[in-house]
Amino acid sequence: MRGVDVFQESLFTTVQLESFVPENHPLRPIKALLNEAMKNLNWLFSSIYCNTGRESIPPERLIRAQLLQVLYSIRSERQLVEQINYNLLYRWFVGLTIDDPVWDHSTFSINRDRLLENDVITELFEEVVNLARKQKLLSDEHFSVDGTLIQAWASQKSYRRKDDDSEPPVGGGRNREANFHGEKRSNATHESKTDGDAMMAKKGPGKEAKLSYMGHTVMENRNGLIVKAAASQATGKAEREVAADLLAELPGMKKRTVGADKNYDTAGFVRDCRAMNITPHVARNDNRIGGSAIDGRTSRHAGYVISQQTRKRVEEPFGWGKTVGLIRQMKVRGLSKVNSVFMLTMIGWNLTRMRALQG
Incomplete structure (x- = not known):
């Protein structure tokens, strides 16, 4: 008999997120390894948060969410928060229940910056390496x-003379024309006005130079x-x-x-x-x-x-x-934040390799 296409949810449900994640899913061992590494960072988490006031996003959940962004090539915090909202696998990995509200993307970015500014990712990287050393993988x-x-994360048009404090010319829309032909530019005399730590470099002779x-x-x-x-x-x-x-x-x-x-x-x-x-x-x-x-x-x-x-x-x-x-x-902009994102990506690589080595 043909089924009826009617959508009607139950008033109550007893289904748990754990049941939606297969036992052999590769995120299971990665989450276990990450949680084991974060156990030794409680002292650092406590030192960057006040003892009073309104509760913020738990740092453990922030780190798991950022690692998801690395592992699944999620291009922005806005898209990450959107997918956590409806993706049950992501909710389970982050540590949210099916009823927990998901944060606003701007709130997530502000809390993420707090972790980047306090070298949490650097300490986490060391804990992951120590965990690999304990497992005799090194x-x-x-x-x-x-x-x-x-x-x-800076445009070539932001690369101007260091003594040029003028505002960029108005008009021409968001992507106005700029002509650098014949202009001698180097890191000694020029800098990016949007990311002062970025420098012009190229991979080899004849290659295009980029910030x-x-x-x-x-x-x-x-x-x-x-x-x-x-x-x-x-x-x-x-x-x-x-x-x-x-x-x-x-x-x-x-x-x-x-x-x-x-x-x-x-x-x-x-x-x-x-x-x-x-x-x-x-x-x-x-x-x-x-x-x-x-x-x-x-x-x-x-x-x-x-x-x-x-x-x-x-x-x-x-x-x-x-x-x-x-x-x-x-x-992100600035050397300290770039360093944290780079190390977070290497954490993702290490956890993926450790999961594979565990068989």
Whole structure:
């Protein structure tokens, strides 16, 4: 018999959100790992909230919601809040019941900024890495480093002379014409008037220059997990300088190796690595003036070849972060916020890898 197309809800229901999420859904282990990492951050959550006043959005729910934005390529807070409102899977992951009201997107953004400004994401990243270390998923001897350009949330038209304090010309609509032909522009004389920390940079000779930041990672070579991450301004030396600073933060003093591409084949980076008891397995750039900074005493070993093969995996988190995550182009301004979003994306990568490694 043909069914009747009538929509009529029951007055009462006993269905729980838990029953809508399959037992083998990949978000289940990710949520468990994230909750385990956040247990050690209660002291930090308590320090950034007052003991009196109206209750705000719980920071744990804010973090879960932001991680959803990374894992499901949700482009804005407005769209995120909209989807949490009607997506039962998202409600379950964030920690809302089916009857709980969802926050306004502007309220969510204000509370999100509080977390970004208090380095909560930085502390969470360290807790996720410590959790991976407890599960014996990390190598403590062999690492790889790399950096990538991240497009800033700033228009080329905002890039004007530093001494130009005038208002932009009116007229021409929101996207008025601008002609930079013949004008010499550099980071020494110009800056973005909407994001002062962004700098003009390009991927290589002949490529288009864009207002950008740089993201840096240190990957352990066993399972491809990111153990250190940071964002910086896109200067010419940032890739090597930040990599050396991140390597210096690695725990322990035992002898280690680090793989890297030809951009790291400089006397300064090689010297810094050896001062930290780290053998630099960088790709040799024999075409540079003066030749490569490393010689056959390093490159003749079988371990050097293995490092050069494995270090290419350090590109995978960048590719994942730019296609799935949030780092193809930033939606925040200022180096501190960019750093938090970059590290949040690397947290998403680590949790996804840890879930896969758990089988």
